[in-house]
Amino acid sequence: MEGLFLTAAFIITAFLANTLRFFVNGYINRLIFVISTVLLVLLEQWLVSPSHTHWLLLFVIAATVISFHFSGGMIAAGLASLYLWITTGQVELSVYTAYFLFASSVYAVRFYVRKIRRQRDHWLEILTINSKQLNVTKDVSQAMQQTFNTKRLLETILTSMTAGHGLGYNRAMIFLLGEDKHTLKGIMATGPVRAEEGFEIWENITVNRYGLADLIDKKEEEKADQLLNEIVQDMTIPLTEDSFLTSVMNSGHPMLVKKIDENDELMKHFQHKLNLQEFAVIPLIHQGEKSGVVMIDNLVNQKPLNMHDVDIVTPLATQAAIALQQASQYESVERMALKDGLTNLYNQRAFQQSLSDEFCSRSFSIILLDIDFFKNYNDTNGHMLGNEVLVQLAGVISNSLRGDDLAYRFGGEEFVILLPGTTKDKAYMVAERIRKRVEETVFPKGELQPKGKLTVSLGVAASDGSMDPFDVVELADQALYEAKDRGKNRVAVT
């Protein structure tokens, strides 16, 4: 009966201890745990027999080591010895020694378990960081494979840096080296300008459970982050003056700024414009070429940054540098494929492509332009000067066009102009303006031409969108012949 009563007392003690201890602070929580084991010793001693006290105290010592480490264990061993001496009145040195050895042993085991647990936590942390980095890098690589559109790539990279699915920084900005190599130009940014705005965005993302792809699409559709983008895109930073960005670009090493340097005017400017306090700057480097920098900060949650963050962002910055270079190369090749090398106008390939484009299904006009007596010009002045005339004429044509008009070098001394959404009358006015400007322009050796100056003839044709665009070209060509037949330096319309 006593035994059952004691078992019930032990169970109730355990239950009560656990019920109470999580509502108090950590120290008292531990104290309750130790006190509950002390209670077991006293219950056993009072209700059954004091004969087990000397070894039941080991239980108290173990609980104390678990709760209060080595020092707690030593104190518990000392107090247990004292208690035993008081209650028994006998000095049992071997038992006291055993208490201290037991406390040390439990501490050794506890120390080992803690060490293993810390190692496990450390590995888990490394694993989560690396996995996150890998996942983001994978997303960016996929985006790189899907498009050569620089804007889309940069959006993907910046969103990957800022989205919770990605690296989770509050803001990211990209600055690229200008063509003169002496300035950094703000290109794109993601994030809020003020913390309050950031909380709203963050709440919206959380409520709607937006993923990385949703965020990128949303950014395109809603033109989000417009204010930050406007501020960043308005920034042109000279690298000829001393500043933190000059230092990063010169050294090629990332920089972690924990506090605004009052001696750095540019840093103070960033602080004023973007509320920047603590941030990291990572250079964009590919094959030793520095193409710009990425800046990250945590304006909203004020989470401190460290060099670990720099290490995390660096591979993405490298991806960005590669993507930018590839996109730039692609654009350059595309430009070369579609542009005339001499005049820098679009070439015939681009013209053919334009004719098959959707806009030809709506109304449009075409102007065909040919230089009068150009064979005579080349025979008299040579092809080199002839080329100069073509370049100069291309300039006159370009400067005479309206916003949506497109000029192409059709071949030799022939040019074609596509005027989307333009009626025949308006196209005639454009053609006449070009003719007049050419007539008024002084070309080298133009005075040696048959009429004392270099002139052009133009043919105009239009479509309401129902005609085959190539038939319209044919009509414009007929008009051009008519202009030539009627004495040149004039515009004819069909």
Next chain:
Amino acid sequence: MDYALLLMNIIAFTIVFLITTRPMYLRSLRVKADRTAKRLGLSLNELVYSYEQMVFFTALPSHLPQLKLAEKQDILLKLDYHSMFFPRLKGVKVIVTKGSHPFDLAYLPIKDFRLPALDRLSSESHLTDREYLTVSSYIASNLQTLYEIKDEVFHKMQFKADQMPE
């Protein structure tokens, strides 16, 4: 016989202590989170949370048969604690139990389980880090949250029609 009874009592004490530790800890989280929410005028049921910082250890959807064939009931969410005697929630583990060995698929560290409303209050100094952790630990350990996370993970594991090999 005395020794056997005493040993049995100690074992009973230890078992009851260990078995009730985590439930009591979770219960205390609920009480403390309720208290904090009341002070701040928040409703715990309406708090919006984000588990987007959950880290996946393998790309999803995966071609691994263990993951590809797994059903929703094969996904096990396990609360990960610091210490056995003095538990504190450390994170949520996502384990796929399909196959002969459990597969550790993802992990959500509790420090990355964020609630925008609490972030805002924390930045305005209305909420201490400890209180934040108490509320976020309670929400993360809530059955409804765990169900949602399981749902999301299962959704991510599914191949969409256009991703299926022909």
